[in-house]
Amino acid sequence: MSIDIVKDDKSINLKGVTAIEGFPDVGLVGVISSSFLIDALKLKQVAHVKSDFMPPIAVVHEGWVRDPIRFYSNGKFIVMTSELAVPAEFIYPLAVSIVNWLKSEGVSNLISLNGYPYDKRMDIEEPSVFGVGNSQIVATQLKEKGIEIIQEGFIAGLYAVLLNESNKVNLPAFALLAQSYDKYPDPGAAIVVLKVVSKLFNMSLDLKPLAEKADEIRLNVKDLMSQTQTTMQDAGKGMEGTVPAMYR
Amino acid sequence: MLLGDEHNCIEPLSDIREDSKSFILTIDLPFVNNKNDISIDLYGDIIEVTAKTIKNIRWERLGGHRSTIEYHEYRKRIKLPRVFTEDSVTASFRNGVLKIVIDKGYKKREIKFKEEI
Numbered sequence: 591m592s593i594d595i596v597k598d599d600k601s602i603n604l605k606g607v608t609a610i611e612g613f614p615d616v617g618l619v620g621v622i623s624s625s626f627l628i629d630a631l632k633l634k635q636v637a638h639v640k641s642d643f644m645p646p647i648a649v650v651h652e653g654w655v656r657d658p659i660r661f662y663s664n665g666k667f668i669v670m671t672s673e674l675a676v677p678a679e680f681i682y683p684l685a686v687s688i689v690n691w692l693k694s695e696g697v698s699n700l701i702s703l704n705g706y707p708y709d710k711r712m713d714i715e716e717p718s719v720f721g722v723g724n725s726q727i728v729a730t731q732l733k734e735k736g737i738e739i740i741q742e743g744f745i746a747g748l749y750a751v752l753l754n755e756s757n758k759v760n761l762p763a764f765a766l767l768a769q770s771y772d773k774y775p776d777p778g779a780a781i782v783v784l785k786v787v788s789k790l791f792n793m794s795l796d797l798k799p800l801a802e803k804a805d806e807i808r809l810n811v812k813d814l815m816s817q818t819q820t821t822m823q824d825a826g827k828g829m830e831g832t833v834p835a836m837y838r
Numbered sequence: 839m840l841l842g843d844e845h846n847c848i849e850p851l852s853d854i855r856e857d858s859k860s861f862i863l864t865i866d867l868p869f870v871n872n873k874n875d876i877s878i879d880l881y882g883d884i885i886e887v888t889a890k891t892i893k894n895i896r897w898e899r900l901g902g903h904r905s906t907i908e909y910h911e912y913r914k915r916i917k918l919p920r921v922f923t924e925d926s927v928t929a930s931f932r933n934g935v936l937k938i939v940i941d942k943g944y945k946k947r948e949i950k951f952k953e954e955i
Binding site: 775778808812 | 933935
């Protein structure tokens with residue numbers, strides 16, 4: 591079994607660039623956010639993942655086939671996303687490969703955009719966003735930026751492994767997690783996450799189009815959400831939100 | 839009464855979970871305007887939800903020959919663990935998500951200790 595991250599644009603220099611991950615997970619917050627950023631920042635495809643871990647599926651867009659896991663960049667950001675739910679057994683090796691590749695390319699930091707399951711999501715208009723750092727230093731920096739930190743709890747899925755693995759190679763990383771429906775696509779949660787991203791990087795993103803297209807997005811990604819529900823179960827997502835039983 | 843037919847209906851995402859008092863069923867209904875466009879029917883141990891969308895939803899079907907299908911209604915049937923009556927069921931609709939709570943009807947009964955000898 592092998593995983594290769596193949597550069598489509600050999601000339602792109604990723605030194606000092608911020609990497610943003612938005613893979614299918616809770617509420618598809620990452621997928622919705624990363625798709626929005628790819629369009630809004632007019633990013634170009636610069637790399638894709640080749641692996642025999644993945645099901646033999648290619649995606650057809652405008653008449654030609656593409657790999658489902660693709661990376662986009664403009665020289666300031668590299669945004670990574672997937673149009674297929676990542677099988678649970680592929681999560682760990684994929685995360686390790688991504689972190690090692692980003693490190694070897696000289697990327698300066700890694701941010702995961704994601705949802706955090708909240709059972710009362712239906713009753714709130716504006717979800718809260720929480721942060722998790724991959725080190726005490728990053729957690730402190732998040733607090734200084736006014737981002738509330740998840741103090742205790744389990745996290746699961748690709749972003750959890752990315753946080754752990756990036757710490758091992760001294761790549762600063764954090765996740766921004768919006769309260770979200772766990773099993774339904776949640777553009778509202780993506781909007782609040784993107785507001786934080788916009789503020790952190792002085793981007794002045796216009797998020798109105800995302801709010802206006804919310805219903806269309808929910809419907810368009812319905813099948814991806816179904817696939818993701820299955821892989822989330824296998825990836826231990828049921829643990830998320832529970833508190834570890836550890837005495838210190 | 840017969841269950842509705844599934845012609846021109848799309849199956850929505852749904853979830854059912856339970857706590858000690860109830861079963862909680864949620865259904866994601868994008869493009870549904872308000873509760874007046876939603877019907878909830880009980881057929882013994884089956885609950886059926888239909889909901890009209892505010893616009894037709896176009897879906898492209900790929901296959902031997904390509905065709906476009908239009909949907910204007912969601913339909914979802916869920917088999918419940920047992921028969922419930924309508925008195926046990928309450929529903930709410932907010933931000934495009936329907937929530938149906940089915941009360942299990944358990945009554946609290948205090949158990950007394952035997953008198954000590």
